[in-house]
Amino acid sequence: MTRTHCPYCSLQCGMTLVSTSSTTGAGSTTGAGSTTGVGSTTGAGSTTTRRAAGLEVQPWAEFPVNEGGLCRKGWTATELRGHRERLTTPMVRDRATGEIRAAGWDEALDLVAGRIKELRTASGPDSIAVFGGGGLTNEKAYQLGKLARVALGTSQIDYNGRWCMASAASAGNQAFGIDRGLPFPLADVEQADVVVLVGSNLAETMPPAARHFDRLRGRGGKLVVIDPRLTTTAQRADLFLQPVPGTDLALALGALHLVDAAGAVDEEYVATRTHGWDDVRRSVASWWPERVERVTGVATSELRALVDLLTSSRKVVILTARGAEQHSQGTATVLGWINVALALGLPGTPYAGYGCLTGQGNGQGGREHGQKADQLPGYRMIDDPAAREHVARVWGVAPETLPGRGRSAYELLESLGDGGGPRALLVFGSNIVVSAPNAHRITRRLESLDLLVVCDLVMSETAALADVVLPVTQWAEETGTLTNLEGRVVLRQKAAEPPKGVRSDLEVIAGLAERLVSTPSTGSGTDGPTFSTDPEEVFAELGRASAGGKADYSAISYDRIREEQGVFWGSPRMFTESFATPDGRARFVVAEHTGPAESTDEAFPVHLTTGRVLAQYQSGAQTRRIRSLPDDGPFVELHPMLADRIGVRDGEPVVVRTRRGELTAPAKVVTTIRPDTVFVPFHWVGANRLTNDALDPSSRMPEFKVCAASLGLATSSPSGSDYSTTDRAAGLTA
Amino acid sequence: MVGNGMAATRLVEELVARVSAGSTTQEWAITVLGDERRPPYNRILLSAVLEGTHRPESLTLRDEQWYADHGIDLRLGARVLEIEPRLRDVMLVDGTTVEYDALVLATGSIPTLPPIRGLVRMDGTLHEAVHAFRSLSDCQGLLAAIGGLDTASPRGSAYSTTEGRRAVVVGGGLLGLQVARALGVRGIATEVVEGADHLLHRQLGSAAGRVLARDLERLGVAVYTGARAVRLTDNALRLDTGVTLETDLVVLTAGGRPSTALARRAGLEVRRGIVVDDRLTSVSDPAVHAIGDCAEHDGRVTGFVPPAWEQASVLAGVLTDEPVKYDGSRVVARLRATDLDVAVLGDPEAEVRDGGEVVEMSNPVRGSHRRLVVRDGRIVAGALVGDLNRIGLITQHYDRQTLLGPTEPGELLMTERARETVRLPDEAEICNCAGVTAGAVRACASFADAREKTRATTGCGGCASTVRQLVAEQSRLTPEGVK
16 A cells, blocks of 8 residues: 555645555566466455556555545556556667667667767767746656756756746745746645635636635635636635636736725735835726726626625635636736735734646646746745855856856747757657647747657657657656645655666666766765755655755655655645845735737637646646546537637637637537637637647746637548547547 | 826736837837826726726726836826927927927817806806816815715615715716716716717617617616706706706716817827827827827727727837828727616717618617617627626628638527437436446436446546436436326
8 A cells, every 4th residue: 555646736645655466566567468367456446446456546545635535547556557558768860861769778778878978078068958847846847957067068958847836936036036837735725715716727627626626615615716617626616707708817907906906905014014015006096897897708797706706805815726827928917916815914823825827747846946947946046146155055067167057948849950040859748749839830849859868658749749759657666755735745656667668767867877977977976966865865855955945855855655644745824924135025016917929800700718628637648548538629619609609619620710720619609608719629629720829928937828720620520630540549438 | 298187098008018029120219208297097997986996096007106117207287388389399298399200189079068057156266066077176176065075885775974975977978877877886876968869879870869868767877868068056957858857967978079179280290089099199290199089080089999009009009210101090888887788889879870780679668679780690889788797709701801601690589498408318428537428327217326337427527417417317206207
């Protein structure tokens, strides 16, 4: 029996894995292709547990975040084990023929290291780039940043977390001097009187979190949901506001306008705990309700109802998620809502405040330990000399050898190959072809590289383009820590042996490092940098590297995590006395609404927004391969009025076009979406061929959540579309 | 810049933004001349201050420090006496002069005084019971007169001092109705006098105007249309219909006209407003520009903030040599008054005269009148009274000139209906988290049984009520019961 955490979202639900094999002795676990646990379960409870490949998921009722609850992704998480598409040997492509063949580990790693050395000699270290992921464990994220800075010597490293909560991170740093998703435990929302969710569909994206919001309502608290779609989350709201995509900031400005107009500003809090209110107050004077209504499409009566709730209690929590953040003005949008929270005196007071609902499994930890282009471990900035000094000492290198700031995620990918930037890319824990905006363009950039190396479990859409594919261990086959959306560091523990032939990401990193670092990597540390493959050792080193930084993990150990059901870095409840700014005060920052980068026009008259469905996670590389999870492919959600306008009926194929690409998928006609907006889930290839790559000036977040699109009837069936039958075959169940 | 209202403030902001963004390299020495003695404020919220929903302090747009911080010479209480275009300077009443390379006139409008005998005293001042409603000072004067000076009080609290007091609002336009409603909210017995045969006659047809009058009367405000005030005595206003309204207060909101006296004296071309071209430049003098209520572009003067702001934005571009043009604005007029719902898009009366197709739904029983004027599949104007359902969508379609399908305008006017509850088919998935169908739950004996067997309700818990209902439904079905 192993206590661990779900492989997917940032909630990191606790769960118990039980081996169903009758012979559970060490080393005896079967590998790929093992039989399911026939006849191995008891009678009565047999329908309540899901099992595959000898592991079954059972509740871990004591873990406070999910209290034993899981969504169907969690219940079925072990089904990916033993999947017939699982990669178990490195693959190498012959550039001349395009053929891909199995190779040994030494051959593959030698080849990668050899090509990297050639490129580095010819074009310098910045010709090599690394792309990480927000799903990687803290240990991997840390080690990846070290690989880039120490073994490759490149500044060109970033990760897909830029496409997650980066706008909230940027806003949090500006306003509070620190970036932690939630500055309080999630369960605190139960004790609030009002919770406002801006652009979160948590009932689908992190279902077990919804229990806390249901308890809030059970206590008589009110839930407000702001979303262009009446989602399953919005259906349980006491107040639902349905703005035009890309106008959440105008709504925040309008809310603050009315808060000030009503005299509901907490003047004492503002005077003693913040700076900058006067400028913000003036800036919202021109956002009266009727103007907000015209910009946002939210009726003045609804805005007033929101403000009545906001000003009804001191226990108000405002939470943003991707809906508010994935915009070219995402940082400003979050700042707009933080300003509302500060004016009401919420942050740092009990059962109140602002928070961001991080998305990816290690969205929080993944951004703290150095896989971001501008950061070193512990949330230190790479251009801070003291930070460089400290980290270089831990790494056993000279500070001046550390490269500087690199390109942000989208800019990095956009610069690859033909783009004039790096010629080689190493990818860990990311499926760029599906998840990058303006995916056509980025795919072309990937194809123009001299060398693309992808580490993955299966032949993902990105791995399929690679020169070298390295098969890595998966979730239950390895140990590591993740930091959930609350800043709670949790431990995922190994519960099964990996198939023969795969290695952990840490082993891949060490294998490359030993081939690339000139000093011996096996020494005592004084001889130069070392790259351990033992997660607990790496975590201890991460602790030393982060010591004294904003996200300081030095006091956390695996033992403590096991004993305490996770350990918060910093205080579980932050800002009670002061903020993490030099003078301890929070900052109001003026946020001006400029609107989406691309407006609707004659040719592209509807808004397109993208998002998630319950049964899939991110690019679907894992969840689309789990038989018990329905995979019906993408769809185009639209309102009956819009459906009538173009003459499409529910289920019929419809084409969505933008300036960047097109997608054909069945229409899903629903009354729950704004009639001027269509929605496409992004888990399948296609949605991100449509999305806009306009970036937020500070977080460098692309505008996934709104662009201008046109709609039309498809002339052929969806199978002839972008969403090819081969993409789909992999996930089909029946 | 002559004027310190909302248009001028927006222009200054736009110029400052361009300077700090580095998009202009020009060195600016900006002087703002405002005749009011206070920093600029959001004038359109004055009726909200009167009503008590806004504190006066929250109206300030920029304080004096902000101008100082950006090196702008803000002169308050500075009245301009004369513009001297040949010398390129303006002279203030205190005798000082300010030179300019570019002069922006943003002088707004001035209220017109209706021809009522007794309104103006022999010495030229207004009768003590009479109030204009143009500036924050006017607003505060009126508040003082009704004893509602304690403006920090939340709306809805009692204003005992207003008890038994009466007011007459002269003018049944947007401002008049807002003021009337605000006074009504303050507990003052209020009546509205409008010379035309219905309220908001510039925006609404007579049917909509009548519905509006009824809505207003339902809120306790009496309406007299087709009636002109002709004589003010000490405590009453006499109408030309023979009616005499006893009153303690008279508020004048009967329209305004562009403030053009300075421009006219300076020899600039003025018709209803100061005539400007697509670059918002006077057709008589390339160094002079006009924006906002005082400007006339393409034969039109506006009286609203959004067009003034669009003009300010364009003029900022013009002044920094951007190739921008002003080609008119789409106006959405919204009445700002509690429980009185009116929105007017564009100029519905004119669009109807010009052959626009009218899609209309009138429900006098409910007190609503909704009209869209459609041309070539696009909403070109509209008037919504008494029911603003879907307002946020209708204005989006209007602003973006969305090409609509033939049934859409009609659907937009229908009230949204709550989704009906239907019996869930067995194959309907009721628990997304665990992927459980209604049929699977119906097969369970109890809530706990369903939870145990299917895992429904154990994820997000959102299906709990549905599961309870399905289980209860099942247990009610006795063998002889309905199928």
